[in-house]
Amino acid sequence: MPWELIIWLISAALCVVLVMQPMWEYRLPRWLDGIAWGWVLGGYPLTVGRMVTTWRRLCIAAGLSVTDRPRHAVIAGDLVVSGSALRPSVPRLGLPRLTRAGLRLTIRMLPGQTPALFLSAADAMAHAWRVYAVRVVSPRRGWVTITATARDPLAGDATAPAAKAARLLSAVVGRTEDGGAWTVDLRSVPHWLVVGATQSGKSTLLASLVSELAPQPVALVGIDCKGGLELSLFGPRLSALASSRTEAAALLNALVVEIGHRMAECRAAGVRSVWELPDGVRPVPLVVLVDEVAELYLSDGSKAGRAQVAECSTALLRLAQLGAALGLHLVVAGQRVGSELGTGVTALRAQLGGRICHRVHDEQTAVMVLGDLSPDAVAVAQSISEDERGVAVATVGGSWLRVRSTHTTTEQARMTALLHAKSTPDLPGLVHAVAGGEDS
Numbered sequence: 205m206p207w208e209l210i211i212w213l214i215s216a217a218l219c220v221v222l223v224m225q226p227m228w229e230y231r232l233p234r235w236l237d238g239i240a241w242g243w244v245l246g247g248y249p250l251t252v253g254r255m256v257t258t259w260r261r262l263c264i265a266a267g268l269s270v271t272d273r274p275r276h277a278v279i280a281g282d283l284v285v286s287g288s289a290l291r292p293s294v295p296r297l298g299l300p301r302l303t304r305a306g307l308r309l310t311i312r313m314l315p316g317q318t319p320a321l322f323l324s325a326a327d328a329m330a331h332a333w334r335v336y337a338v339r340v341v342s343p344r345r346g347w348v349t350i351t352a353t354a355r356d357p358l359a360g361d362a363t364a365p366a367a368k369a370a371r372l373l374s375a376v377v378g379r380t381e382d383g384g385a386w387t388v389d390l391r392s393v394p395h396w397l398v399v400g401a402t403q404s405g406k407s408t409l410l411a412s413l414v415s416e417l418a419p420q421p422v423a424l425v426g427i428d429c430k431g432g433l434e435l436s437l438f439g440p441r442l443s444a445l446a447s448s449r450t451e452a453a454a455l456l457n458a459l460v461v462e463i464g465h466r467m468a469e470c471r472a473a474g475v476r477s478v479w480e481l482p483d484g485v486r487p488v489p490l491v492v493l494v495d496e497v498a499e500l501y502l503s504d505g506s507k508a509g510r511a512q513v514a515e516c517s518t519a520l521l522r523l524a525q526l527g528a529a530l531g532l533h534l535v536v537a538g539q540r541v542g543s544e545l546g547t548g549v550t551a552l553r554a555q556l557g558g559r560i561c562h563r564v565h566d567e568q569t570a571v572m573v574l575g576d577l578s579p580d581a582v583a584v585a586q587s588i589s590e591d592e593r594g595v596a597v598a599t600v601g602g603s604w605l606r607v608r609s610t611h612t613t614t615e616q617a618r619m620t621a622l623l624h625a626k627s628t629p630d631l632p633g634l635v636h637a638v639a640g641g642e643d644s
């Protein structure tokens with residue numbers, strides 16, 4: 205049977221299966237819910253066909269080919285002809301593996317090639333394969349992983365795929381561009397920095413995070429120097445809330461004292477972290493949410509103001525440096541975290557290993573958030589438009605991904621906080637510190 209006929213028969217069979225989708229889809233097991241069958245049965249085979257047929261031409265046109273022959277040849281005596289070899293080598297196309305929203309393949313680079321070459325060819329690949337976007341990362345030396353996304357999975361209403369956080373301090377806060385659940389896991393990455401212009405979706409992300417952490421046995425502590433406007437929504441589920449810089453300084457100092465106690469406990473038990481303490485003895489994990497961090501660093505110029513900024517800055521830095529092993533986690537949000545706020549904020553930023561960058565106004569902000577960990581993500585963060593609220597670039601498992609938070613409304617956040625108010629751990633030391641700060 206000629207190949208053409210086999211391909212035609214397979215295509216016809218796939219078309220019939222697609223047309224009959226309503227008749228068989230409801231019989232499928234639940235774990236197959238939400239699969240884009242149009243992509244699986246139609247788009248995926250077509251895209252693989254395009255990849256196979258265009259790969260060689262694409263590599264040559266996009267500069268991904270190499271030639272192992274010399275660029276000139278001696279024809280006779282001192283007559284030399286130079287030029288490009290007629291048949292350059294191209295990297296071997298790996299096996300395209302199906303994902304929920306597209307496909308992924310791994311390619312071994314040829315000697316002398318660098319990931320930057322493939323990175324700059326990403327747009328050409330998306331064009332040749334007619335997919336929404338292509339992303340290239342290099343998980344290990346000599347290899348690149350190419351992820352093609354069929355359509356933008358972050359467009360439209362952003363509800364996270366039905367997934368449950370697997371363990372304590374981990375929260376499913378939205379979805380990723382490859383169609384999976386976006387999980388912020390504070391046990392793997394203890395501290396996070398969330399940056400974005402006004403109305404980009406920072407508070408909504410914090411609301412999703414709090415909604416996920418609220419049912420867990422953790423203490424949530426808020427610092428919101430915008431008068432508590434944002435975080436007071438979660439009031440019933442917060443163990444303490446500071447709504448001015450004076451209160452914040454008092455609360456941060458009380459947290460430093462708390463981690464001092466935890467350190468002493470660990471030392472007495474001969475362990476290196478609270479996670480090694482037995483269940484009944486281990487202190488409750490603390491998650492400190494800071495909204496608009498710049499407010500902690502901006503002083504009115506007075507001596508007292510400067511002293512308070514220094515106090516907050518030192519305390520936050522100590523918490524970031526020592527907190528992870530002692531069950532204290534920071535989630536710090538703001539519009540900018542530049543060096544204009546002082547050296548303290550730069551030192552703090554270096555301690556916040558998890559980064560989430562929403563839409564930003566300028567390149568420097570994106571560089572500040574992602575430049576040191578994922579320089580190739582800077583341009584992607586800058587391309588987030590005003591309409592893409594809640595869309596961000598986030599560091600995920602040593603790499604980065606475009607993500608979108610679950611759209612948690614003010615009302616939903618308030619209800620969740622009320623519902624789980626009973627699980628709020630009592631931390632009188634922190635509450636007294638805030639009250640003391642309020643009085644002074």
Ligand SMILES: Nc1ncnc2c1ncn2[C@@H]1O[C@H](COP(=O)(O)OP(=O)(O)OP(=O)(O)O)[C@@H](O)[C@H]1O
Binds near residue numbers: 403408409594595
């Ligand atoms: N994931 C999302 N999906 C849909 N809409 C969203 C999403 N995230 C945020 N929004 C919408 O964007 C708007 C701004 O969101 P949000 O208040 O979280 O931004 P922000 O960065 O905290 O702003 P500000 O700094 O001014 O407080 C809200 O109207 C919200 O409903």
